[in-house]
Amino acid sequence: MAVNELFEQLDFVENPLYEKIIADLMERQYSIVENFFPDTEVTALRNSLLEKYEDDHFKKAAIGNRVSEVVEKTVRGDFIFWLNESANDKGEEQFFRKINDFVTYLNRTCFMGILHKEFHYALYPEGTFYKRHLDTFQNDDRRKLSIVYYLNEENWLPEYGGELVIYPNEKGAEPITIYPFPGKMVIFESQILEHEVKPVQRERLSITGWLKTR
Ligand SMILES: O=C(O)CCC(=O)C(=O)O
Numbered sequence: 001m002a003v004n005e006l007f008e009q010l011d012f013v014e015n016p017l018y019e020k021i022i023a024d025l026m027e028r029q030y031s032i033v034e035n036f037f038p039d040t041e042v043t044a045l046r047n048s049l050l051e052k053y054e055d056d057h058f059k060k061a062a063i064g065n066r067v068s069e070v071v072e073k074t075v076r077g078d079f080i081f082w083l084n085e086s087a088n089d090k091g092e093e094q095f096f097r098k099i100n101d102f103v104t105y106l107n108r109t110c111f112m113g114i115l116h117k118e119f120h121y122a123l124y125p126e127g128t129f130y131k132r133h134l135d136t137f138q139n140d141d142r143r144k145l146s147i148v149y150y151l152n153e154e155n156w157l158p159e160y161g162g163e164l165v166i167y168p169n170e171k172g173a174e175p176i177t178i179y180p181f182p183g184k185m186v187i188f189e190s191q192i193l194e195h196e197v198k199p200v201q202r203e204r205l206s207i208t209g210w211l212k213t214r
């Protein structure tokens with residue numbers, strides 16, 4: 001074993017938050033986390049999102065993936081902006097630092113083989129939704145874990161709608177309803193759990209992404 005590998009193993013520190021997420025994923029294929037990022041992160045990312053939206057950098061989200069995509073308003077009505085990890089943005093930098101730390105942990109402890117990631121901002125205008133779906137595509141099964149982080153204002157109310165509803169695989173299991181309160185992060189198995197975004201009464205803001213294999 002190379003000396004640097006040995007040191008890498010020695011400096012391994014168990015992370016209780018990550019362990020909780022991993023345990024949740026193993027047990028029920030999803031995890032809901034309130035404190036993955038510091039509170040200031042929501043505001044920083046919300047401001048970056050809104051700035052780009054106002055500068056008209058968002059595009060109508062499509063179904064399919066970046067290679068074969070079709071805009072289909074009856075399926076999803078959000079607008080997205082793909083993030084570039086090397087963009088010079090404080091909030092995004094912090095975001096990716098934490099995500100990368102988590103990926104390193106997953107690869108070390110669960111041998112998940114996450115090699116790639118892709119994240120986009122999403123803005124759902126009033127009245128829009130995303131019909132029940134699975135986050136994998138016929139020509140691309142590399143998406144392993146889906147991550148959604150909500151960037152709505154502090155005063156977001158349940159009656160604004162826009163709930164994320166996850167459909168567990170177990171027969172007879174009740175759907176799980178998750179309100180998009182700011183700072184909440186949801187992580188789930190992309191290839192296993194169908195889910196949908198219910199119609200929303202207010203502009204709904206988030207960052208969504210995928211950890212991918214190969
Ligand atoms: O925003 C959410 O709660 C989920 C979004 C989603 O399902 C997707 O972008 O594939």
Ligand SMILES: [Fe+2]
Nearest residue numbers: 133134135195
């Ligand atoms: Fe999805």
